[in-house]
Amino acid sequence: MPLSMSDPLRVVEAGYHWASDEREWLSGIAEAARPFAIGEGVAAYTVELAERAQIRAYSGTSEVEARARAFTSAFDLATARQVYAPTEFVGNATYRVRRLAKLQKKSVRDLTRGKHISAFALVSGDPRTQALALVFPSEREAADPDRAFPHARVLGLAAAHLSAALRLRALAAGSPDDADSVLAPNGRVLHAVGAARNGRESLVEAVVRRERARGRLRRSDPDEAARMWSVLVAGRWSIVDFVDRDGKRLLLARRNPVHGPDVLALSDEERDVVWLATLGHSRKYIAYELGLAAATVTKRLGSAQRKLRVKSRRELLRKLGHV
Amino acid sequence: MGKRPPPGLVVEHVGEEFVVFSWELAAPPSTLTAAERDVLVRVARGDSNAAIARARKTSVRTTANQVASLLRKTGAASRFDLIRQFGGGDAALDE
Numbered sequence: 098m099p100l101s102m103s104d105p106l107r108v109v110e111a112g113y114h115w116a117s118d119e120r121e122w123l124s125g126i127a128e129a130a131r132p133f134a135i136g137e138g139v140a141a142y143t144v145e146l147a148e149r150a151q152i153r154a155y156s157g158t159s160e161v162e163a164r165a166r167a168f169t170s171a172f173d174l175a176t177a178r179q180v181y182a183p184t185e186f187v188g189n190a191t192y193r194v195r196r197l198a199k200l201q202k203k204s205v206r207d208l209t210r211g212k213h214i215s216a217f218a219l220v221s222g223d224p225r226t227q228a229l230a231l232v233f234p235s236e237r238e239a240a241d242p243d244r245a246f247p248h249a250r251v252l253g254l255a256a257a258h259l260s261a262a263l264r265l266r267a268l269a270a271g272s273p274d275d276a277d278s279v280l281a282p283n284g285r286v287l288h289a290v291g292a293a294r295n296g297r298e299s300l301v302e303a304v305v306r307r308e309r310a311r312g313r314l315r316r317s318d319p320d321e322a323a324r325m326w327s328v329l330v331a332g333r334w335s336i337v338d339f340v341d342r343d344g345k346r347l348l349l350a351r352r353n354p355v356h357g358p359d360v361l362a363l364s365d366e367e368r369d370v371v372w373l374a375t376l377g378h379s380r381k382y383i384a385y386e387l388g389l390a391a392a393t394v395t396k397r398l399g400s401a402q403r404k405l406r407v408k409s410r411r412e413l414l415r416k417l418g419h420v
Numbered sequence: 421m422g423k424r425p426p427p428g429l430v431v432e433h434v435g436e437e438f439v440v441f442s443w444e445l446a447a448p449p450s451t452l453t454a455a456e457r458d459v460l461v462r463v464a465r466g467d468s469n470a471a472i473a474r475a476r477k478t479s480v481r482t483t484a485n486q487v488a489s490l491l492r493k494t495g496a497a498s499r500f501d502l503i504r505q506f507g508g509g510d511a512a513l514d515e
Contacts, residue, residue, distance in 0.1 A: 261437065261438075264437070265438065268434065268435075301440065304434060304438070304440070305432075305440055305442075308432075308434050313434070313435075314432040314433065314434060314440070315432065315433040316430065316431070316432050316433075317430075317431040317432070317433070319429075321431065322425065322429050322430065322431040323425050323429070325431045325439060325441070326425035326426075326429060326431070326441070327425075329441065334439065337438070341445065344444060344445050344447065345442060345443070345444055345445065346442065346443055346445055347440060347441075347442045348440065348441040348442070349434075349438060349439075349440050349441075350438070350439050350440075350441065351437055351438050351439075352436075352437055352438075352439075
């Protein structure tokens with residue numbers, strides 16, 4: 098089945114979906130990434146990179162799990178941080194390990210202690226503390242990872258968001274005994290004790306609850322708030338999550354990465370047009386396909402270019418185009 | 421989302437990367453009829469007049485009139501202003 102623009106977005110959405118259980122969260126991401134699988138399924142796991150490298154939570158088959166655990170704990174911490182350094186594309190594990198071995202002037206066998214894993218992986222996270230690996234086991238080998246894994250760049254669009262989602266989870270996670278209620282400025286209880294544990298909480302609520310409790314939210318003055326709003330509307334921030342509760346709307350947004358396209362900044366309409374354009378269709382064909390006037394297609398492509406900060410249609414296609 | 425920020429907008433920064441926008445959604449005025457309230461919920465989650473008319477089994481003209489009186493009674497400048505003021509609700513995401 099051909100991929101569509103919504104496939105990498107589903108992976109992003111699964112990343113921002115709030116599940117207090119990490120395994121459940123990972124299985125959502127793996128499920129969303131299934132359209133990208135190359136025959137042997139998908140596994141998703143988080144790696145702890147603080148004191149020593151080890152897999153913290155895992156979702157996938159037990160066979161791949163055993164291999165991934167042995168592979169991960171074969172490295173010393175410094176090397177593991179390089180193995181699990183985040184990238185914006187889907188890389189070949191063999192390729193990466195071979196490069197690291199060359200840098201350290203060791204053989205691949207010495208570096209991995211024979212615990213090699215043959216897979217393509219999208220690695221997100223923070224190299225100093227934790228990583229999220231989305232793994233596609235495969236025996237396929239190639240020097241150029243972009244060529245060997247179909248749609249590597251499309252899936253790569255999700256990378257920065259998965260890193261952000263991992264950081265948000267760290268912000269939102271708390272020990273069970275500090276699930277305090279949060280009081281709105283007018284004294285209304287936004288969160289009763291224990292409400293956070295029932296699983297219906299959204300990511301934005303979890304983040305706000307924790308950060309308010311820690312006193313780490315910095316509030317903008319009204320002028321700055323208005324400016325932030327216009328920046329949000331202009332698409333320079335991505336809306337990560339929003340929720341309406343108790344007559345109040347909470348909306349969590351993320352600053353778009355300076356480099357790299359941010360597909361979440363696009364509206365659904367712009368996304369449809371951009372997607373058809375990346376498939377190489379003409380303006381007239383896109384208009385026909387979507388039931389729009391050709392001028393509307395031009396307009397939407399234009400606003401997508403502005404939001405993704407590219408100057409020409411050609412640059413847009415190069416940024417989003419897939420191999 | 422309109423270009424003007426919603427009244428009472430609060431912007432809070434979570435580190436360098438994230439921002440939380442929050443604002444009180446307005447309560448609809450008490451002068452609304454039951455039908456208008458129902459239409460308001462649907463408009464506020466982004467339904468078109470045609471979709472609302474289908475769901476409520478009325479004519480599109482009736483719905484358009486109800487939206488017009490909603491705009492008059494709430495003082496909203498536009499349909500999008502209604503969405504901004506009265507919220508989209510989770511229902512908009514579930515569908």
